[in-house]
Amino acid sequence: MDSPHRAFAPSRRTLLFGAGATALTAASASALPASAGPASAAAAGSAAAAGSAAVSASAAIPSPDDLPLTGGPEFPVGLFWPPHPYASTAERFTEIKDAGFDFVISGNYAGDGNIFQYQLDLARTAGLQMLISDDIQIRNMSRWFSISDNTADFLSVTPDEARALYTRARDAYGPFSSLAGFNLYDEPGAGWFGTLAKAVAISRELAPQLLPYINLFPSDDAAYYRSFVDVVKPSLISFDRYPLLSEGREDANYFHNWAIVRDAALHGDIPSWVFIQTLAYNGHREPTAAELLWQVNISLAYGAKGIQYFTYWTPEAARGEGFGPALITVDGSRTPRYAAARKINTTWLHQVGRELKPLVSETVVHANETPLPNGAVAFTPTNLVTAVTGDPVVIGTFHSRDAASTDRWLLVANRSHTTRSRAVITPNPQTVATIATFQPPTQTYTPRPATPTPVDLPPGAATLLKLTTK
Template sequence: MQSPHQILGPSRRALLLGAGAAALTGAVSTTTAAASGVVPAAAAIPSPDDLPLTGGPEFPIGLFWPPHPYASTPERFAEIKAAGFDFVISGNYAGDGNIFQYQLGLARTAGLQMLISDDIQIRNMSRWFSISDNPADFLSVTPDEARALYVRARDAYGPYSSLAGFNLYDEPGAGWFGTLAKAVAVSRELAPALLPYINLFPSDDPAYYRSFVDVVKPSLISFDRYPLLSEGREDGNYFHNWAIVRDAALHGDIPSWVFIQTLSYNNHREPTAAELLWQVNISLAYGAKGIQYFTYWTPEAARGEGFGPALITVDGRRTPRYAASRTINTTWLHQVGRELKPLVSESVVHANETPLPNGTVGFTPTDLISGVSGSPVVVGTLRSRDGSADRWVLVANRSHSAEARTTLTPRLSGVSAVGVFDPRTQTYRARGTGPVPLMLAPGAATLLKLEAR
């Protein structure tokens, strides 16, 4: 799919560094001496805890396809913040350095962060050209040139506290991982406090994601797969893709992020409020540490994929999905996300579902849970990093159209107390250790804490 977050750049850059300088006229430091030298073979890898968005207690909620330059106003960015979003991935025809700086200023005022998709500087070193020491390599920049490009972007946008990092590449093929590893190393050397962001294709090939983790050494793994198809169908490999990404994230000990579908387009339907919530909660059950909305502003018809209204229409009107996302983000996702963000996904199982979707695992009793009966649910179990035997269990309704009535039965020999998370107070309500009946609205979920004996 050729989506709007596969932003089309210029066909070829005849004057690479000169064009970059022109795009940031009046905005870039002229000091590029720091860009001399070569890309290190192995740059230090910051902990996700030390980077914007992946670090800190807040669960990151982002969006792609923000207001276009003419609609980039203080009121529009405040509208984004009011809906519970934390960060914006630039796009929607914002490609000029002065526009980026203006939007970064708006984001700073609104309390948002931004990942900048800079086609002239950053993507010349990470997408349009490869990084190579061999002058014979076609369409390549040298490590020195790559560093010079990065420094220009860093110096132009770095003074803005709202800069979270740079969007290096959207949906790269595996053949690009070598250059992306070099680009990430450049980022870490020259701006270790900024996030080098890359989003991956949907894929059913585990080697694609595992290779990305092993070769690129990313700070997180993000992917997009939009499961709500036309005529009420679901993508049959949605859970399979999530299971593969979860495995790769655990392999690299890095956070996993995902995009959720907010609009209709070719062969995909317009989500209901429950279907937005369902995508969020299924992702949380599979261990997601960041949620991104695709899209926020509606892409215009000229993009050619039949995009329907997203959260905001092409002409700037709010749709029902804006209100739905605001409710999800501000009354549930931020609250439950704070609980889940520091935890490690231990298992994901589907209970009471026959046949099981491709790539999923059915429920079997554990030391802490003896049974899950009733309606089909997805059960994600998480643990803390401190070695505690306690477990957190997110029970998500498998259905986005019907209420689930499910009973989770703790194992009395293993569980001393059960707490039910209340997002309004951000506390756990104590209840007995007997069977826990759950009534889940379409797409909804409940978080339980099982204290081990």
Template sequence: MTDLPLISGPDFPIGIYWPPPPEETTAQRYQEIAAAGFTFVITGNYLGDGNIIGWALKLADAVGLKVLVFEDTQLLNLTRFFDINDDRSVPMTITMADGAELVRRVEAAYGGHASLAGYNLFDEPDYNKFDTVGKAFQLVRQNAPGRLPYANLLPDLGRAPGDYPNYIERYCQVVQPALLSFDRYPLTSAPGSFDANYFTNWVDIREAGLRHNLPTWTYIQAVGTNWYRAPSNAEMLWLINVSLAYGCKGIQYFTYWQPDPARREDFSPALMDLSGRQTTRYQGAKTINTTWLRQVGRELKPLVSERVMHYDDPDDPPRVTTFSPDAYVSAVSGDPVILGQFTSGGPGRWLLVTNRSFTGPSTTSIWFGSAVSSVTLFDPGTQTYRPVSDPSSVTVMLPTGGAALYRLQ
């Protein structure tokens, strides 16, 4: 499954959820998406008609974007409106043969587009939908090989204590996905407030991804609602860099276009407002994507997350790993940081140092261990590594929400 679109190849997947609505599905709008450094689109925002989905795919073809088709009628019939069960006595079910025909129909409708990467088969399934979603994934693999079957998991909110790891594990066993994607929006309503259990959610997702050898993706908060705030650009950068430290292999922005009032959640302007005007978050996302995430993502995508450590975390979140020395990093002092350590399976390591703060800059000193004789710092501008002045230690000065990537040899 590693050769599927988006998860294969060197490019780091950077996606949008809730694209322009049908009347704004134009060449100019899709050029605008691509110009901001996004690599794929998940359809939605009333793009449910086959003609408008086909039109969106055509526009994506022209600008080099990939597309995960979502909420097409055939796909809704496959997993949302019905369950898949060969026992025809069970109400509201379709058979595997019916499901195969639905997949063939959707592939016939959209398969001629170079932009088609795969199908978003369900958003936030719970235990009761795993069997149907797993069968739908199987049907896509059988009838549309080369397409990415995709679903996005629930966050760990409102569940029984300790249930979430079991939820993820059961999903992996039943659905057999090609990746693990989840959403959680931790920047709560009050300015500066934060749900520190976000880190615990990442702990569980990361552990499951490593256990099943699956890339992990996440959605980052790019809009406000009546229960969480609209993020600043620094806060969006921080959410991305925290996710990268935890080994994330794909970032999705929720949302790109501001959802309309009919969604009943009091959405604020996102990267775009309801009138189609760029907000400061569009400019922030464009800068993040084109000057940092695209470049550092290519470095991190092929690597395996080996350790994630919080140094002097002010919230002391449950189940996170606090810093401990090893042969690569012997000591840390200064402001709180999150250290993501990565391996390629060969000699040396990569170290992503992420500012723990989304409200101010940080200065942290790091001393390297006995296994390190050479230290280089990744420069996203040139996409090269340059030697640091002293390979025994570095002082890392990070902007609000920022991160730096070092190679240790």
């Protein structure tokens, strides 16, 4: 199948992840066993079919509940493009933790094993976890080469060679309790899913306690995400799409992309994660604090079980792409978005995330919005909520995994990141006993009778309601 993202230019994440790849390619090749054969990149994806049974048959698929970040009660909040090696200090990693982040995806010129170990030690001390993007070992088995039993296949390693590569990385970084897992590939095409399935299976075979992480392209092709879930059998589905365009515009297909990722996550019964935009770059504007919050809350309404920030540290100007300041500038100064992210993460996202993480996304609807964005579904009355009136809101409905529970949770998000939204949620008094509002500071709910309930949401804000049924 042709890659569904061919219409997209290389994304910002692809360009940043590739930053050191050329310099490391020779070293990567020299680290391979001698039996790895030379040749055509065109065959790399198709080579994935060979030897798949030998890899996948022995690899049990762990529950997301048993893995770092996806498991446990805490809602994972991460970042990409951390401090570069010279700025990687105990103070800087504490600064990350203080802003309410839980994990770091390595990057920003950290490509050396000694640097990774140094950063893992800093992360351990700060109480952070890391996903390591190891170009020398991990990406030789998941990105630069395919995995195939046929040594004549071009640019391939055998399953045993892939296991040897993974083992080296596991043994080098595994002693650090801050190691959450490995970043296998950023934004793969569908032709690479076969090899990634084998790489994920090897990870589960050799280190079932580590997360095999893959992030996907933005795409409006539902088959791309569904195929990823069906073929790779991932532990989660992560994607990036940055909706805040220049001149105040929004990406017209942002909700559509979220809807199909949500569908794929539900299909695989796995968590969905997303990246949010923190900076300006070509064709995209610098987010306000309300726009950061809006991206977070729209994602929560669509069922996100993890939020990642792109980027934390600002990529330098020499990279091109017109990168503006992120949370931290190139020279290490905090921008207003650092304070905004810290407030979001520490006073709202972690608290509401703990409530939403164990729940299952049931529906997502847009109320009082005409015309509807592409991919959005309009609100219609249900046996629990008979009306939503007032300003436009996006409502995600969630249920417990306990089939005996008929209670529901509503994440009501302001559709606008520029204006206040005042709406009224009317529960059905025949089926709903109480409607309660979540209070983040105390992690408690304030109940009221099942009567029309007003919500008053500043730009980008949201509230969580619990409907206790009769």
